[in-house]
Amino acid sequence: DAGVIQSPRHEVTEMGQEVTLRCKPISGHDYLFWYRQTMMRGLELLIYFNNNVPIDDSGMPEDRFSAKMPNASFSTLKIQPSEPRDSAVYFCASVTAGTGLGLIPGELFFGEGSRLTVL
């Protein structure tokens, strides 16, 4: 399998512009997570989906952030309007519950990340 695929790998934009980050999870995985990494806060969970349904978005910092998962193979994280403090590396990760008994915390499969710089 190709793994979790994220695009773009790098994005440089100006304050106020809309940013859309994309993620293709591993086929068959029914959980998808969006994380943000910064020096100050480390890896923070923003939102996660189960079977394409958003389950917990309590980590989304502001209304400027939104995420969708229109189907099992695609998710987007959108920032509108973007601000310099949004500069970070954004990771997508996926995993399967496997047995269907509920997710056992463990091996998330991460993409390579999208490095966002907002000027």
Added chain:
Amino acid sequence: DQQVKQNSPSLSVQEGRISILNCDYTNSMFDYFLWYKKYPAEGPTFLISISSIKDKNEDGRFTVFLNKSAKHLSLHIVPSQPGDSAVYFCAAATQGGSEKLVFGKGTKLTVNP
């Protein structure tokens, strides 16, 4: 408020010696702990985990120790190799169905040849 703390931002060791990375947590509900390794320009990859019913888990050169009373865990790498140079993240979760891993800020390990 950081529930998972990695107080050492960086660690430098000589090749062949032991590397010890530490992690503390504050939430007593956590009962499952993981370590992830991250190379530059790559995503984190799972390394090793431990359940709270154990106090040690070993996988090759990597051993994780858990001290529940102290709310402390550590990752030992023996012997350390230059290829182990990476950022190591400690993470914690509850097994009661929570899908939310809580990560520390990471410790950058440098293994010098």
